[in-house]
Amino acid sequence: MGRYLLQRLVTLIAILFVVSIGSFYLIHLLPGDPAFLILGFNYNPVTKAVLDAQLGLNQPIYLQYFTWIGHVFHGNLGTSFISHQPVLKTILRAIPIDLEMIVISQIIAFGAAIPLAMRSARRPDSTLDRLLSAGSFILLSVPGFIVIVLLVLIVSVKLGVPNTGPSTYVPFMENPFQNLSSLLLPSITLAVGSFVLYFRVLRSDLTGVLQEEFITMARSKGISQRRIMWRHAFRPASVSLLGSAGVNIGGLLASGFIVQFLLAIPGIGFILVGAINTSDYLLVQGVVLFVSGSVVLVNFLFDFIIFFVDPRISRD
Amino acid sequence: MTKQPRFNKILLKLGRDASNNAMMKPEKKKPLGILFWVCVGWIILNVLLAVFASFLPLIDPLYQNYDAVNSGPGLHHLLGTDDLGRDILSRIIFGSRVSIFVSFGAMSIAFLVGVPTSMLASLRRGRFDKILTTVMYSFLAFPAIIATISVLSFWVPRNLAKVIIVVGIFSIPLVYRVIRTASLAVAGREYVTAAKVQGATDRRILIREILPNITPILVSFLLIGIAQVVALEGALAFLGLSINPPTPSWGNMINEARTVLDVNPWLVIFPSIALVLFILSLNFIGDRLRNHFDVAEVKI
Numbered sequence: 001m002g003r004y005l006l007q008r009l010v011t012l013i014a015i016l017f018v019v020s021i022g023s024f025y026l027i028h029l030l031p032g033d034p035a036f037l038i039l040g041f042n043y044n045p046v047t048k049a050v051l052d053a054q055l056g057l058n059q060p061i062y063l064q065y066f067t068w069i070g071h072v073f074h075g076n077l078g079t080s081f082i083s084h085q086p087v088l089k090t091i092l093r094a095i096p097i098d099l100e101m102i103v104i105s106q107i108i109a110f111g112a113a114i115p116l117a118m119r120s121a122r123r124p125d126s127t128l129d130r131l132l133s134a135g136s137f138i139l140l141s142v143p144g145f146i147v148i149v150l151l152v153l154i155v156s157v158k159l160g161v162p163n164t165g166p167s168t169y170v171p172f173m174e175n176p177f178q179n180l181s182s183l184l185l186p187s188i189t190l191a192v193g194s195f196v197l198y199f200r201v202l203r204s205d206l207t208g209v210l211q212e213e214f215i216t217m218a219r220s221k222g223i224s225q226r227r228i229m230w231r232h233a234f235r236p237a238s239v240s241l242l243g244s245a246g247v248n249i250g251g252l253l254a255s256g257f258i259v260q261f262l263l264a265i266p267g268i269g270f271i272l273v274g275a276i277n278t279s280d281y282l283l284v285q286g287v288v289l290f291v292s293g294s295v296v297l298v299n300f301l302f303d304f305i306i307f308f309v310d311p312r313i314s315r316d
Numbered sequence: 317m318t319k320q321p322r323f324n325k326i327l328l329k330l331g332r333d334a335s336n337n338a339m340m341k342p343e344k345k346k347p348l349g350i351l352f353w354v355c356v357g358w359i360i361l362n363v364l365l366a367v368f369a370s371f372l373p374l375i376d377p378l379y380q381n382y383d384a385v386n387s388g389p390g391l392h393h394l395l396g397t398d399d400l401g402r403d404i405l406s407r408i409i410f411g412s413r414v415s416i417f418v419s420f421g422a423m424s425i426a427f428l429v430g431v432p433t434s435m436l437a438s439l440r441r442g443r444f445d446k447i448l449t450t451v452m453y454s455f456l457a458f459p460a461i462i463a464t465i466s467v468l469s470f471w472v473p474r475n476l477a478k479v480i481i482v483v484g485i486f487s488i489p490l491v492y493r494v495i496r497t498a499s500l501a502v503a504g505r506e507y508v509t510a511a512k513v514q515g516a517t518d519r520r521i522l523i524r525e526i527l528p529n530i531t532p533i534l535v536s537f538l539l540i541g542i543a544q545v546v547a548l549e550g551a552l553a554f555l556g557l558s559i560n561p562p563t564p565s566w567g568n569m570i571n572e573a574r575t576v577l578d579v580n581p582w583l584v585i586f587p588s589i590a591l592v593l594f595i596l597s598l599n600f601i602g603d604r605l606r607n608h609f610d611v612a613e614v615k616i
Binding site for chain 1: 450454459461462463465466467469470471472543547550551554555556557567570573574577578581584585588591592595596599600603
């Protein structure tokens with residue numbers, strides 16, 4: 001057991017190392033002198049000296065990496081030359097919005113997927129099962145950015161539901177009700193994609209588990225359907241559900257970019273797109289590092305949970 | 317007494333399962349169905365329209381007709397016009413070029429690199445396989461969209477070739493995983509061992525023994541992969557990271573339409589339908605082919 005977790009931890013550190021090299025090297029994709037492009041209109045000898053010190057641009061490239069990663073470990077992702085704000089501060093201000101969206105969307109997605117998958121799996125090929133399978137297959141083919149545009153079109157433009165359209169976001173502390181209603185459509189959008197994934201994974205695993213002998217055994221003992229489903233079938237069937245949830249939740253940080261961009265919700269995605277458009281490269285680099293690091297950490301966290309749900313995993 | 321009927325039901329079900337299994341024995345290939353051919357037809361139609369778009373009697377997709385701004389579907393403009401008076405139908409057809417071009421291009425890169433390496437890894441095994449697989453799986457740990465967005469935002473000036481290269485390279489691990497799993501199952505079969513014993517070269521085994529046996533999964537995954545890239549390109553265009561306007565693409569049409577949602581909803585509905593139908597058809601064909609050849613579902 002300890003061996004398995006240790007092995008995962010080593011992999012995690014290796015991946016984080018690769019991610020950090022990748023994010024660092026992005027700066028050097030810029031053509032010509034990166035300092036010139038990063039500083040933009042602020043380019044002058046003084047700012048250039050500051051930037052060189054920050055990124056170690058006048059050193060050989062491997063030393064630049066160590067200078068940069070040393071700063072990162074001290075929580076210093078640099079200071080944007082466009083907004084003159086520390087990059088980390090900008091990111092930390094935005095991240096609660098993403099977390100709120102992800103939490104709401106996951107509550108909706110799991111809340112819908114688990115009961116529906118159980119109903120479908122209990123009677124494979126029933127009308128309900130066929131309908132849900134076809135419906136989820138179609139939804140699988142609708143990208144998130146279309147879902148959000150159509151939702152905005154129907155709910156906030158045609159039906160005129162207040163506080164759901166673009167630029168209606170307010171912080172939770174200021175007006176909790178408006179905050180929730182403005183995050184409703186984006187959360188539903190993220191939930192749709194998650195729901196489809198969870199439903200399909202759980203349904204196919206549950207159908208498989210329900211064919212097993214221990215289920216027949218439990219049935220013959222006269223245990224109720226509900227108890228069989230929750231106590232006997234759900235746990236062994238939830239392993240791949242958790243696996244895909246881990247990958248998916250990490251990905252939600254990225255799909256969040258699109259809905260936030262559309263609705264002008266100042267989360268991390270909105271900041272990223274804004275930074276790309278204003279060529280605020282240090283901010284882009286910071287966001288990329290932060291998001292990729294979080295994705296890897298979330299994956300690791302779910303590996304950990306899966307290990308407790310099904311300890312047999314470590315023997316593979 | 318109350319438990320009696322339920323127990324009977326279980327017995328009945330057991331009996332039914334047993335007879336089902338007996339009947340399933342001489343398993344027949346599932347028919348492809350008419351919907352499958354409809355989807356194939358739709359994809360072919362889309363590709364043909366994209367290729368021959370310049371020869372069709374279409375209004376220039378960039379021509380701005382200020383007499384008909386934001387007009388709904390009508391006789392002159394079948395699907396209406398956008399906020400600059402450009403014909404939506406013609407923009408959708410010309411826009412499909414970008415999606416098709418990017419998705420086919422990116423998948424060619426991903427398959428040309430991913431398929432040979434994964435097949436070789438599954439045949440050779442050992443350290444080569446171990447290292448390569450670890451590296452590929454590490455890359456899979458984070459979403460392709462983050463990687464593509466970050467590289468594309470730095471690699472200026474952006475153009476379509478760069479989009480294809482970046483998306484293609486970041487799709488390699490996905491292809492690698494699926495094809496390696498599939499060819500691993502084949503590489504352990506007797507006929508591969510027989511070929512090895514006869515002294516066949518690796519190249520011969522890969523091409524003559526393994527490749528034909530993984531072709532069904534190769535084709536169905538190719539289609540599903542193309543569908544995924546179409547969605548990804550749409551998302552990139554939506555964020556303004558793909559081809560620059562005024563050249564139309566499905567993604568940037570939807571992006572442009574979002575500002576005039578209340579005035580002209582058709583502007584977002586038609587490109588969305590085109591995009592979704594294209595992806596749906598590809599997914600459906602891929603899924604059906606996989607069922608038809610009875611390939612166990614490989615997780616994507």
